Structure formats: C-alpha cells, structure tokens
Amino acid sequence: MPGAALGEGSVGRPAPLHPAYVRITHWINAVAILAMIGSGWEIYNASPLFRFEFPKSITLGGWLAGALLWHFAAMWLLVGNGLFYVLLGLASGRFRRKWLPLRPADFMRDLRAALTGRLAHGDLTVYNAVQKALYIGVMLAGLVSIASGLAIWKPVQLRGLAVVLGGYEAARLVHFFAMAAIVAFFAVHVVMAVIVPKTLRAIIVGR
C-alpha cells in the first residue's frame, strides 16, 4: 500500500499514529495560521466590516503596513506547507482512510454523544464522525479562505475568481467568514487537545 512508503505501517515497530510529515506540517501550519489570523485581524481593523474591532493586544503587525507585510509573508508558508500536506495526504490515501466514510447517521449519533459528554476517545487510530466532519470542514474553510484571499488581493488579474465569489466586496465578507470558521475549529481543536492530552503527545512524538 502506498502509505508504507511514507512510513505508515513499517515492519517491526508499530506504525506511528501520525507519520512524520503530518506532525511537521501540522506545526508549521499552526505557526502560519496564527500569523495569518493575527495579521488579518489588524488588517480588518483598518476598515472594519462590522461594528467591532479586534483588540490591538491580540493582533500582529502593530499597524496596517506591518500587518500586511506579515500577512503576505506568512501566506507563502501557509500555501507551501499546505500544498505539501494535501498532496501527500491524497497520494498516500491517508485522507480517504482517516476521513471517509462520513455518514450523516454516524455524525448525528456521535454529535449527540459528544454533546452529552459520552463520546469515547479510547482509540486514537480511528476518528469519530464528528472529528471527521470537523477535519473535512476546516480543510474546506481553508480552501475558501485562500480563494477569497486571492480574489481580494488580485481582483483584476484574477477577475474570474472575484466574479465567482460575488465581486470584490463580497469576497471580503467570504474571507472574513472563512477566518471565523477556522477560528471556531481552532477553539474546539485546542479544547479537545486539553481534554484528551494524549492526542497532543501523538501530534508531537507520533504515538
């Protein structure tokens, strides 16, 4: 199986829960996402879409130009690292194996269990349906944020993309809500890592 070539299921020692490329790209992604969101909040503050601003103490860049420099530098890290992760995830079959199948009935059952505090986390090798939905969901939110970000950055050169998203101003809103979805995922993700600390160990040392 293709996964073997990437260190999954090698003979002798039990395969790590997360192969090295997943662990490395995960933490690079964490840095890139935090830089994108922190600087993005400072950029938002220059011309807020809604009646609130992000507190200066949690933004990155200090002022608009600094935030833009951070945003357009971290984007290369985000996209480069993300491409590497997605290509390996697809080629190795890991995405398919870990995230599929995702059945609505399983999702409803696991969601009920999760909300009533009865969802088991004994076996980390298998994702429950809520987990699968969240991972797939945040991947889609990431794609939407990149597409809308490109449309805002290049509404003339990438005119078609801006049109698909409803024009320049609509793309700003799409970019904002994609960020909000990623932040919501991030909150749940961190809370779960605190509740089930062995998941944190697994994404660092692999098991």
Added chain:
Amino acid sequence: MARLRISVPGVDTELLARDAAKLLPDATRRQFLRAGASLGALVFLTGCDIVDGRSAETALRVVSGFNDRVQAWLFDPNRLAPTYPESAITRPFRFNAYYREDEAPDVDEDTYRLLIDGLVDDRQPWTLDRLYALPQETQITRLVCVEGWSAIGKWTGTPLREFLRRIGADTRARYVHFTCAEGYSSSIDMATALHPQTQLTFKYDGEILPTKFGFPMRVRIPTKLGFKNPKHVIGLTVLNAYTGGYWEDRGYNWFSGL
C-alpha cells in the same frame, strides 16, 4: 451592493482621526514588529531573534520585494479592470488622504506646471491649458484602498501611455515616478504606466477635479491600490532607479497591484 456598502463607513471625524493616527509614525512604525501579548508572541515564543526588531523588518521587506516580482509576473498588460455603469458610482465618493480634507493643497491653476524629468526627449513643462487640450477618455472603475474598503468612481483624462508617447519617453525604462504639491510621491512600473486604463486625470464625475480629489491632476490607476493613485501631481520622471514613495517607504508593498 447597496446593502454591503452600509458596512463601509463614510467620511466622519472618527475615521479621519484614525487615519491621522496611522500616520503618527516613526515610533509607531518601528513598533509594528512588537508583538507584545499578541498571537505573534505565541507564534514566535521560540524565536526571540526573529521578533527582535530590525532583523524581522529586514526579513519582511525582503519578502515584500519578492512579492513585487511575483506581482509584476502576474500582471497582464492587456487585462482590463472591470468597468461599471453610472448607476454603480459610489455617492458621495469618499475623501481619503493622510491629511484632513481642509489641509489639501491649493494649487494655483495659472502658475501650475507639470514638470517633466528623466529619460524623455521633451522636458518642457506643461501648462494646464496644454494638458486639458490632450485627447481624453472616461472610465468608471473601482478604487480599492489598502485599508480594504472600495468605491466606484468616474474619472476623465488622458491615458498616461499617450502622454508618454508625446513627450518621447523611453518606455524601456523601468519606472515612472510622480511628485505631488503636498509632498506626497509614488512610483510605478513601466508595464502599469503603459496599461490602457492608467490615466492622467483632470475630471471627477464630469467636473474639473475638486481640490479634495487632487486638483488639478491626479494619476488614476485601476490596476493598483488607491495609495498608488497620487493627487495634485506636479512632477513626472521616467527613470531606471527605484525611488519608492511616501507610503512605500513606510512599509506598504511597492507594487501593490490588483
């Protein structure tokens, strides 16, 4: 579209104050790397050297220079910015600058001269009458501010490439640099200078440019962010040396193409 516009604040004192605060500068500008108790601190907890001012600024500016080259490569000289019907024009159109509206420079139309310098055949200064006599075109395009908001307006003037042809500019040169009556400046790449929608603008919404929108002449570039559309232009230089600009020198990306 009308619904979306509600979220874009109009001209008010609060905004003006904030714009002014952005200018405050040098200390503030230096501080842009100071992460404090921010996400940035969380990100770079392990890399103290990285957050240490100067090296971070240098690194970010190197990436910004790389982004200039990527954008120049992405720039299609034949791709036009979208144009809109009259009904789409944003009214009232917003005043925006690093100074208050009543501080916009008063340029005397009788003594005004557009000074020409650099790699051109004819450096004779241009009077306003002579500029007004040039063939003119009208465009209704979207101005996108570096802050994020945008507004659609109607500008009338002469395509810059036509003007460059008339003064015998060397269009193999790399840059065109503009200087302004109030001390502002900006420079653009030659490819953008030759873009069909890049315009020496004399009128806004069918009327002679009012002071607040850059009397007597501004440069309108619908393929670049608003701060690269200088107002009250009094000097044009064609050259090969990088000259930056007012905001570019303070950290905004130089190419800033749309």
